[in-house]
Amino acid sequence: MSMNRREFMQMLAVAAAGGMTLHSSFARAEKAAEALYDMPKFGNVSLLHMTDCHAQLLPIYFREPNVNLGVGGMVGNAPHIVGERFLKHFGIKPGSIEAHAFTYLDFVEAARTYGKVGGFAHLSTLVKKMKANRPGALLLDGGDTWQGSGTALWTNAQDMVDACKLLGVDVMTLHWESTYGADRVKEIEEKDFAGKIDIVAQNVKTTDFEDPVFKPYVIKNINGVPVAIVGQAFPYTPIANPRWQTPDWSFGIQEQGMQEAVDAARAEGAQVVVVLSHNGMDVDLKLASRVTGIDAIFGGHTHDGMPAPTVVENAGGKTLVTNAGSNGKFLGVMDFDVKNGKVVDFRYKLLPVFANLLPADPEMAAFIDKTRAPFLEKLTEKLAVTEGMLYRRGNFNGSWDQLIVDALIAEKDAELAFSPGFRWGTSLLPGDTITMEHLLDQTAITYPWTTLTEMSGEMIKTVLEDVADNLFNPDPYYQQGGDMVRVGGLQYTCDPNAAMGKRIDNMMLKGKRIEPSKTYKVAGWAPVSEEAKDSGPAVWDVVANYLRGQKVITQRALNLPTLKGMDGNPGVAV
């Protein structure tokens, strides 16, 4: 039998999906599945944690980054480690199913072997499995749950709201949820979630009198132990996302408010205090070093799938900091042993959700089918076939974003294009058909308008510098947690260690230096200013048009900046 490599790999994928055990590592994985998910109960208080699923109800592929640079005090620390160094740091066996779950290494081959990850029906099975021997366990949702798919956008988040209720979420906090507008968030809290899911956020207050908008924390009784869950919404929501969507809410890190909330919860009798956070991991690490009395921070936002918590020392003791990845790929399981009113020990595991190793929960699967049915025709439209892998995650660019900026330049007749450094968005394997649903996985937001702007060279530099500082400011409290704005057409050098305003240099367009005073036609999308509402057609329409015209998407080289001062940084592997 003769077959080329791709045919061979495809056959394996089919075999794997059909439950056959042709491929030795998958066979091993199936045998190991019980071991993978067999986590014996420990202690007396258990918390399950999911975060940043970005409305992915079905199993998907998600490639972890090969560039996740740390600067300042974060160099070489979790989460700023990638690839082989990641495996070594966390003691994960190269080539194992865990190595595939947590790193980008051999992504395409391993994805074909092990299949898709996540999906609420499979996640639901895992949640039930974990709860079965953990009586009283709660499910915490770190937010970025209602945004990231066509169906979430078209149902005004209703599909995810209902899915979370079915999944059994107990407590959640917010980020992208707020982009449906303050009224919608409050409507869901007061109607759909009433008596079922608590929204907590100690750092959201009204702009006028600083009145709390949500409960700062809730105290739940788990097997006789009062456990406080303090909420921390994404601190920079009205900056990173449109201000007009939450005009009367103020956010921020609010360290003092956090300390007050923790102290109040302790005073109320809480024996365990955890923070459900959408700060991003670097911010959580700093917060944990300065606020006392927190047993663990369950983190999200930066989409870092961390197999083990970071233990942070502070004036009051120690705080565990976790981060649970994205796109429904992982479920965090924390078991605390609480004795004499305090946490004395813990066990933590971040379990990857492999759809082929966890049967779909029938009730959730039926719900998903029903909720998708009215939209199937739109979702399944075939736009093009991709020859290369498409992914987004990485500090500077991903092949999906390269495709988006290429499409924007072509369709808007621009000289260069910007695409936001979002960290959500699923991956596709070589040979996959790009459907409208896949395109919406990268673009479904409530402010999707495209823009075409005459921008001076000076302004272009200002934009790049501004975003670079949001990513590389050595003080995590000044970071916003996204990635660098993706640019099409423009080459530049970036020195992440340099001071604000001095990181970007050598900006070139088609071999010519960008002139500060000259104007350039710049395409973009996702404008945050209120004036830019309806500035142009939605980005998915623009990119879909391009894809339909191309039919086959050739593998394209990523436009990446030349990095300075990053040699040997464990946060980059090429």
Added chain:
Amino acid sequence: MNHQRRDTLKAGSGLGVFGLLVAAGMIKPELAQAAWNKEAFEAKTLDAAFGVIGAGKPAESGDVVITAPDIAENGAVVPVGVVSNIPKTEYVAIMIEKNPNMLAASFTIPEGTVADVQTRVKMGQTSDVYAVVKADGKFYMSKKEVKVTLGGCGG
């Protein structure tokens, strides 16, 4: 949420919060108006601003605490608060280093009053915010960086 307070203030719309505080006798109008120091408010450099208020080179103090966002949600109205834990604090000034006119606000603190002030300042760009405090005749300061960004592109 304290609806009563909200409604009370809404009922007094037109006066504004400050006007209400004055009306309620919480701040005496002469304090609000008497301290206008033209020269100080027109100072163009930090040293000049320090000089005009007689601060010279104030000593940095951990007892002067600035509350301000790390990143401003809206540069046009950045909430800045200053608490001085130094006994006999009689004066608090807020300065924005990168603003064209440095001095944004100054407060005279009557004897026996807790030195805890709050205001909103306008900031055109990322800058250090300075709090300068006079207590028992001596000047102290602290500073905090507030970033003003273009927005967008997050997470």
